Amino acid sequence: MTGRGRLAAALLAAACVSFAAAGPARAADSKPRLQALEPGAPPPWTPGYQPLDKDEKGLWMEADEAERTLKASNFVVHDEALNAYIRSVLCRTVGDDRCHAARIYVIRTPFMNASMAPNGMMQVWTGLLLRVRDEAQLAAVLGHEFGHFEHRDTLRLFRDLKSKTSAMAWLSFLPYGVGLIAQFAVIGGAFEFNRDMERDADIEGLRFMTRGGYSPRAAPTVWTQFRAEQDATAVARQQKSRKDRNGGFFATHPNSAERVQYLTHAAQGIPNPPTRFGETEYRAAMASWWAPLIDDQIKLNDFGGTEFLLQSLAGGTWTPELLYARGELYRARGAPGDFDKAAGFYRQALDLGSTLPELRRGLGLALIRAGNAEDGRKAIKDYLAMKPDAVDSKMMAMLAGGE
Amino acid sequence: MLRRLVALAAAGALLIGAPATAQIGSHKDAAKSGFTFPAAGPVKILVFRPDVQVGSQTAGGMNEPNADWTATARKQLTEALARAQQARSNELVMMPELEGEQGALLNDYRSLFRAVASAVIQHKLFVGNRLPTKKAEFNWTLGPGASKLAEIGGGDYGLFIFSNDSYGSAGRKAVQMVGFLFGVPVQVGVHTGYAGLVDLHTGELVWINADMRMGGDVREADGADKRIRELLNGFPARAGAAPPPTQASAAK
Numbered sequence: 001m002t003g004r005g006r007l008a009a010a011l012l013a014a015a016c017v018s019f020a021a022a023g024p025a026r027a028a029d030s031k032p033r034l035q036a037l038e039p040g041a042p043p044p045w046t047p048g049y050q051p052l053d054k055d056e057k058g059l060w061m062e063a064d065e066a067e068r069t070l071k072a073s074n075f076v077v078h079d080e081a082l083n084a085y086i087r088s089v090l091c092r093t094v095g096d097d098r099c100h101a102a103r104i105y106v107i108r109t110p111f112m113n114a115s116m117a118p119n120g121m122m123q124v125w126t127g128l129l130l131r132v133r134d135e136a137q138l139a140a141v142l143g144h145e146f147g148h149f150e151h152r153d154t155l156r157l158f159r160d161l162k163s164k165t166s167a168m169a170w171l172s173f174l175p176y177g178v179g180l181i182a183q184f185a186v187i188g189g190a191f192e193f194n195r196d197m198e199r200d201a202d203i204e205g206l207r208f209m210t211r212g213g214y215s216p217r218a219a220p221t222v223w224t225q226f227r228a229e230q231d232a233t234a235v236a237r238q239q240k241s242r243k244d245r246n247g248g249f250f251a252t253h254p255n256s257a258e259r260v261q262y263l264t265h266a267a268q269g270i271p272n273p274p275t276r277f278g279e280t281e282y283r284a285a286m287a288s289w290w291a292p293l294i295d296d297q298i299k300l301n302d303f304g305g306t307e308f309l310l311q312s313l314a315g316g317t318w319t320p321e322l323l324y325a326r327g328e329l330y331r332a333r334g335a336p337g338d339f340d341k342a343a344g345f346y347r348q349a350l351d352l353g354s355t356l357p358e359l360r361r362g363l364g365l366a367l368i369r370a371g372n373a374e375d376g377r378k379a380i381k382d383y384l385a386m387k388p389d390a391v392d393s394k395m396m397a398m399l400a401g402g403e
Numbered sequence: 404m405l406r407r408l409v410a411l412a413a414a415g416a417l418l419i420g421a422p423a424t425a426q427i428g429s430h431k432d433a434a435k436s437g438f439t440f441p442a443a444g445p446v447k448i449l450v451f452r453p454d455v456q457v458g459s460q461t462a463g464g465m466n467e468p469n470a471d472w473t474a475t476a477r478k479q480l481t482e483a484l485a486r487a488q489q490a491r492s493n494e495l496v497m498m499p500e501l502e503g504e505q506g507a508l509l510n511d512y513r514s515l516f517r518a519v520a521s522a523v524i525q526h527k528l529f530v531g532n533r534l535p536t537k538k539a540e541f542n543w544t545l546g547p548g549a550s551k552l553a554e555i556g557g558g559d560y561g562l563f564i565f566s567n568d569s570y571g572s573a574g575r576k577a578v579q580m581v582g583f584l585f586g587v588p589v590q591v592g593v594h595t596g597y598a599g600l601v602d603l604h605t606g607e608l609v610w611i612n613a614d615m616r617m618g619g620d621v622r623e624a625d626g627a628d629k630r631i632r633e634l635l636n637g638f639p640a641r642a643g644a645a646p647p648p649t650q651a652s653a654a655k
Contacts, residue, residue: 051470058458058468065456072501072510165463169578173585 043150044120045101056118056155063117063154070105070121077106077126085285086124086138093139093212094146102146110296112226116145118154129286130293130309131225135278136218139209147204153197164190191250198253199262206266213274216267220260227256229308236304294325303333320354327362331369339370357386361396368399377401430614431528432637435541438609439642446493446641449558449603451513452500453480454565457621460592462574472568472622479627480566487631491638498556505555512552515545516563520599524613542607549606560609561601564634568621569593594618598634612636 042049051057070076077083083106091099102122111127122145132138148154164186171179171186202219210216227243234241243256253259267273290313297306306329314322327345330338346363349356364379380400384393440446457472481497488495501509523543526534552561571579571591582589597613612634619629 054469054471055467057470061470061473062456062468069510072506074507074511162461162463162465162467165465166461166574167463169463169589170581173581173587 044118044152045098045150047100049101051118055158056152059154059158060119063119063121066117067103067119067121070107070123073107075108077108079106079289082106082285082289086142089135089138090122090142090146093143093208093214095212098146098150102149108296110293110300114141114145116149118149118152120149122146122149126289126293126296129289130297131229132222133225133279133282133312134218135282136209136214136276137222138282139212139214140205140219140222143205143208143212144201145205146208147201148197150204151197151200153201157194157197160193161190188249191252194252195254202254202259202263203266206263206270210270210273213276215275215277216270216273218277219267220263223256223260223263225312227260229305232308233302233305236302236307291321291325294322295328298325298329298332301332303329318348320349320352320356320359323349323352324354324356324359324362327359327366331362331366334369339366342366343370355386357383357390360386361390361392364396364400429616430612430633430636432610432612433523433528433541434610434637434639435607438639439644440493440639442642442644446560447496447558448488448493448560448562448600449496449498449552449556450481450484450562450564451498451509453477453484454513454563455480455621456566457568458570459572460569460575461572462578464575466569466593467572476566476568476621476627479624480564480621480631483624483627483631484562484564486628487635492641496556496558498552501555508551508555512545512549513563516599516601517565519543519545519608520563520565520597520611520613523599523608523611524597528611528613544608545601545606547606549601549603553603559603561603562598563601564596564598566596566617566621566630566634567593568595568617596630596634600639610637610639612638 041052051060083104086104086106087099090102090104093099101120102116103120104122104124106129107123107125109125109127110130111125112131113123113125114128115123122142124142128141129138132141168183168186171182173179174182206216206219209219230243231241254262294306294310294313297309300306307326310322310326310329318326323345327342327349330342330345343363343366346359346366349359350363360379360383364376364381364383367373367376367379369376377400380396384390384396384400387393390396455473455477456468457476458466458468461467485495498509525532527537527541549561553559569592575589575591579589579591594617595613595615596617597611599611600609601607602609614633614636617630617633619631619633620626621630
């Protein structure tokens with residue numbers, strides 16, 4: 001009913017602090033920049049915590065309303081094993097006393113993000129799960145989001161915005177453009193406040209993951225990988241990489257290069273850091289999800305980025321599932337030579353002994369497009385024999401010659 | 404949302420001083436041509452949880468959500484709606500809170516109604532953006548699948564209600580006064596709402612009403628009665644009956 005983009009926009013509109021996006025570089029250290037909000041107040045993860053004042057109650061109400069809608073959304077992934085796994089990583093990261101306060105929703109959308117609302121509604125997007133390589137990287141993101149929750153960042157930002165936009169209203173009456181210039185200074189301040197909050201949350205995430213026994217080196221890697229993917233996307237599209245173009249003055253998050261720099265610096269400063277990455281565990285937990293998530297990714301029409309992701313996931317060892325995905329990617333692009341390459345990938349997967357029926361469909365369609373109609377039709381017939389009740393069986397039967 | 408919140412707040416505050424948009428006809432209703440309820444027999448209307456938001460508008464024009472006001476307004480509006488429909492001899496059924504698959508279905512139809520209603524509001528009700536193909540007729544539908552809602556909740560028609568208020572704070576009023584001295588129009592308060600009625604047997608939208616400047620303080624019983632009266636402007640009548648009294652279209 002709604003497109004992915006619409007969903008993404010709607011989800012972003014819910015009252016949460018998100019993880020991705022970026023801004024101008026600036027020297028950074030690992031000390032919190034912002035004052036704590038009402039020192040002495042109980043942290044929001046305390047059992048039975050209720051919002052303290054009118055502002056916080058209002059923000060919770062909005063988040064509760066958003067959660068009512070999100071809960072019933074078709075985009076929520078209900079796979080119990082996957083949800084339990086993500087919860088276990090969060091609990092290991094922030095501790096059992098804290099993690100119960102978060103309600104995790106895994107959202108099926110191919111973009112890389114996670115977010116946390118002031119009432120404890122945490123969203124983890126599947127595009128993030130496709131991109132992080134191990135448990136430690138996931139822990140870095142979950143810890144970052146929990147840091148926003150613990151420090152009630154939505155409330156802090158709300159108050160900052162309220163005072164700054166009110167100041168802007170008054171400044172608008174100053175004549176001769178003076179007011180306008182002053183207004184821009186105030187807007188810049190609001191975005192800078194947001195970026196400072198994100199830096200603090202990054203460092204808080206680093207602390208959480210280290211305490212939970214994960215290697216802090218994984219935190220900057222999330223961003224180096226993402227930057228490399230942006231480069232790959234740009235090369236395939238013959239554009240300049242967007243990795244350093246992230247809003248400038250209006251950026252809500254620090255630039256990813258800056259995040260790599262200060263996270264690396266902070267991680268190096270941790271004495272005797274834990275060494276656990278949990279790559280094997282992560283792969284095992286995600287095993288049944290690679291295929292559908294890669295399928296979502298292929299539909300983004302981002303050839304370079306997707307090829308980069310597949311290469312990284314394979315790490316030199318191409319499994320039949322990854323070969324199938326690569327075949328689908330090349331077949332979808334359909335540039336000269338792509339159909340032959342796609343057919344090659346499907347065949348490699350078949351040679352590895354895979355019995356996935358869709359391999360034969362892909363092979364058949366690629367062969368037909370490459371001009372080898374006879375073998376193509378035969379492969380499609382094999383597909384139909386293996387999966388007679390496939391949703392696309394009628395269309396495929398027509399392509400196969402209908403016999 | 405932070406990204407959007409920051410951008411919206413900044414844009415909203417900057418807009419002070421820009422010429423106010425002309426409000427040509429701030430409210431309007433439309434109905435399927437010739438539609439009436441049957442002259443006799445019960446008319447059962449399934450009511451979905453009213454979508455209500457009440458807050459205050461800061462000096463800079465941001466909405467500050469208020470949980471207490473919102474809860475009060477939802478209760479007051481629901482009660483006022485019951486009073487209004489009783490006066491029309493229509494029977495109201497409240498849609499219960501749903502979980503699981505039924506909850507997802509209801510969520511789908513709420514979203515679909517919002518999408519259809521915003522298309523009607525944008526392309527039919529108000530001047531400026533009307534679609535040539537929709538000028539003469541009133542034909543919008545949620546599709547026959549909407550009958551599943553009737554199976555779950557019971558009722559022949561489904562009523563959706565939206566109400567959004569942001570009461571101007573003292574600071575906002577002060578900005579308006581200074582703006583007045585400088586000859587700059589500053590709007591105080593946001594009071595918008597819309598309501599729509601769907602035939603749950605066919606899925607057809609039979610009536611809709613939208614108002615960009617609503618009256619009535621939704622935090623009080625009397626105000627809620629007034630708001631519901633305005634929201635139900637042009638609401639279908641029984642066949643053969645004189646249309647129920649509604650405010651005159653140009654009264655505001």
